[in-house]
Amino acid sequence: ELKVEQNPLFLSMQEGKNYTIYCNYSTTSDRLYWYRQDPGKSLESLFVLLSNGAVKQEGRLMASLDTKARLSTLHITAAVHDLSATYFCAFRTGTASKLTFGTGTRLQVTL
Amino acid sequence: GAGVSQSPSNKVTEKGKDVELRCDPISGHTALYWYRQSLGQGLEFLIYFQGNSAPDKSGLPSDRFSAERTGGSVSTLTIQRTQQEDSAVYLCASSPSTGFSYNEQFFGPGTRLTVL
Numbered sequence: 001e002l003k004v005e006q007n008p009l010f011l012s013m014q015e016g017k018n019y020t021i022y023c024n025y026s027t028t029s030d031r032l033y034w035y036r037q038d039p040g041k042s043l044e045s046l047f048v049l050l051s052n053g054a055v056k057q058e059g060r061l062m063a064s065l066d067t068k069a070r071l072s073t074l075h076i077t078a079a080v081h082d083l084s085a086t087y088f089c090a091f092r093t094g095t096a097s098k099l100t101f102g103t104g105t106r107l108q109v110t111l
Numbered sequence: 112g113a114g115v116s117q118s119p120s121n122k123v124t125e126k127g128k129d130v131e132l133r134c135d136p137i138s139g140h141t142a143l144y145w146y147r148q149s150l151g152q153g154l155e156f157l158i159y160f161q162g163n164s165a166p167d168k169s170g171l172p173s174d175r176f177s178a179e180r181t182g183g184s185v186s187t188l189t190i191q192r193t194q195q196e197d198s199a200v201y202l203c204a205s206s207p208s209t210g211f212s213y214n215e216q217f218f219g220p221g222t223r224l225t226v227l
Contacts (some may be wrong), residue, residue, distance in 0.1 A: 036120075097166075
């Protein structure tokens with residue numbers, strides 16, 4: 001069974017600072033997704049990572065995938081208040097279609 | 112174009128009643144998924160449709176839960192004899208295809224179900 005550990009669960013950071021969210025998973029996975037969720041809203045797709053060593057960047061967010069370490073990271077550079085949200089990683093493995101989600105990281109960026 | 116839509120957005124019901132939740136996927140998307148989001152359990156997969164068939168129902172928590180999809184489009188999730196532990200946000204997602212594709216899933220706004 002695929003299990004996903006995401007940490008930290010809660011992150012409070014000041015504007016301008018850098019930080020990384022980590023996702024560890026328990027078995028082979030060939031697709032990694034990052035989603036953002038604002039309070040009371042649905043999930044917004046941020047990144048899809050398909051292979052070992054994949055790195056994608058969008059604005060102040062950069063996601064990477066290390067399939068050998070079974071680890072994905074979401075790095076936040078020079079955080080701004082608009083990035084405050086909950087971030088989820090999710091994995092898909094083999095031919096299964098469902099996504100297995102991490103616990104989510106609630107990010108709060110303070111002035 | 113239009114995204115995934117769900118109705119109702121909020122549903123309050125009494126314990127023991129049946130409820131139906133509706134999902135309209137993005138036009139042309141063949142795959143459709145139901146997930147549930149609750150404080151205690153996080154985001155959980157419920158069921159997956161490819162076209163009108165459901166090859167993976169492994170996440171349905173009990174036989175009180177059922178879902179169908181018609182015309183390869185609209186899906187309804189039915190919960191019979193609702194219990195308080197069914198209270199959650201029910202999210203629907205769709206994707207263009209499955210198998211070895213990206214399988215990027217696009218989520219609807221969800222239905223918040225409260226069972227009193």
